[in-house]
Amino acid sequence: MSSETFHRTARQPPAGADNEPYLVVDDLTVRFPTADGLVQAVTGLSYSLAQGKTLGIVGESGSGKSVSSMAIMGLHDYKRTRMSGSIRIGGKEIIGLSSEDMRGIRGGDVAMIFQDPLSSLHPFYSIGYQISEAYRAHNKVSKSQARGKAIEMLERVGIPQPKSRVDDYPHQFSGGMRQRAMIAMALVNDPKLLIADEPTTALDVTVQAQILDLLQELQRDFNSAVIIITHDLGVVAEMADEVLVMYAGRAVEVGPTRDLLTHPEMPYTWGLLSSVPDVSADTDARLIPIPGNPPSLLDPPTGCPFHPRCLHRDKVPGDLCRTELPALVTAARPGHTKRCHLANPDQIYEAEVLPEIAPDLVELVTADHAPDGGGDGGGDGADLGGAIAPENR
């Protein structure tokens, strides 16, 4: 997929178009009516993802990243959720799909890995049972065949002695092994789209790296599209081809990973980058938290949702940040879009933000300005990404 088709082009091709990326989310809006009012969990979210590619969705808790992904899985309770817009998986519109049809897609073509493998695996059933149950939900096979498949999958994800471990219960597995088992369960039906919702958050750092390696390896083998939801930019730098930054239920910055991490143009993204601890960085570099808290989705701020916490809002003339929601517009680099009123974000980032958070990177980033005709970023390695948060490796 080229970066240009990444955004906002989804509206044009009709459903089922041959050249459409595997997953197309178009103008997705998710609302939850509650006793306190309408929770505007996701608003006007659009993106697309081709097979074999990885999209990283980052944002704080409550930014809508999990809610939007659960919508792709059809996991929201239809009775308590209002959804509009379009989600097409392999050309098939799934919003408004009957729950029975959705069930066929869920766990089959689209699978999900959850954050905490201990609470996400049923404590009363053996690992093997849970994996073969997932297999049997989509394949007409006998119990012993499904068990064989479960053993095969456990071996595939690197569980030692899968033949005996298959009958173990989740509490008999270590944290990393549980997540491997979750991955085995998600991949048992060769999904074309895998959604990993903070797959490493509950794991310790050394295990995190193993799980990410495993995911990458499996993605290569299965050629599936992967959405990785995280608030860890190190994970994004490691895994993602494209990054979608969400804030208050909206996409606020979208772009190719290397481009977005080296030339972020939205102050919220700057804030996320500033709050990444970097053990190998200059000891003068400061860890700067984003002031304030994520806004209430019951009553989001007017204008740009980030303006109450934005350190740079004074640089925008007038009261624009408070009164008008910035559109998602193309940034300086192709394939990169942002939702911000700032006129010269690149300069502000290099002059004010970068020296604060990573003084040793300033030269590297400014060198990147080499006038090579737009620097289309194709074939970029993730070497720089690795430099941003090497503590994960």
Add this chain to the structure above:
Amino acid sequence: MFGYIVRRLISGLLVLIVVSMAVFALFFYGPADPAQAYCPETRCTPARLEAIRTQLGLDRPVAEQYASYMKGIVVGNDFQAGSITIPCGAPCLGVSFKLRVNVTDYLLARFPATLSLALGGAAIFLVLGVSSGIFAARRRGTLADKGIVSVALIINAIPYYLVALLAYLLLISQWGVFPESGYHGLFSEGPVPWAKGLLLAWITIGITSSTQYARFSRGSMIESMNEDYVRSARAKGLSERRVTLKHALRAAIVPVVTIFGLEFAYLLAGTIFTERIFDIQGIGLTGLQAIGTKDLPIISATVLIGAAFIVVANMVVDIIYSVIDPRVRLS
């Protein structure tokens, strides 16, 4: 597991010994004199009373009498009363001075009635309660859910004896909707009279007790439906039925098993109101009648049997736990 059961049996036995001591104390410190009960009211002279006391061994030290009582439970103890001997093999729970019968046999003869009542009632309240609880949990917040919760609360709020009494008076005596209640042996008289006689009692126990199971399993179900692993089950593409019954219910059933185990033990120990109102000659009614006639051996035996059921039920519940939840290690 085996060691666990042995340890639990031993501790259960200790509980029962303490209960038996408390029960035994009734003979000495209770309001009724056991010898009095055995002494014909019209011709009871102090001398005769004293003779009976000696005969029954009531004049012996307390410890000695308790030892002989315990010995009776373990190896049996034949009672001599005047010219007649009442045989009482192990486990001998004593002899009713009034009825001149072996208490063990007497209660055993009444146990099938109580067991029938308990099994039928439990089957109804378990099925009705848990299924309406699941039904309400899956439709949480809807009119159906609120209806079930309200009805459960209303039934719960009315005293049970009132419900049972009204059911009997209206549905059997007044309108004759249900056949006359009473216990007919399942094997001696056949299943139809057996079921007919117990029908309304089953339904009454079933409906009134189901309310707390409905509320309990509803709450437990709502909790487990929100668990991550239920979301995982749904994410696998399992049918909603399978998600509910195999994943959510399996976890939600654990607390229900606890209250069911204890409640069933109470039912086995005899339901005084139900047996009295529906005239079912079970353990509960026997105990009640024994209280009326101050028949101490029967009272103490029913208490001891009740305690034994509770102890066993607790143990069974713990073992069931380990079957349901593989994380529970019995040790």
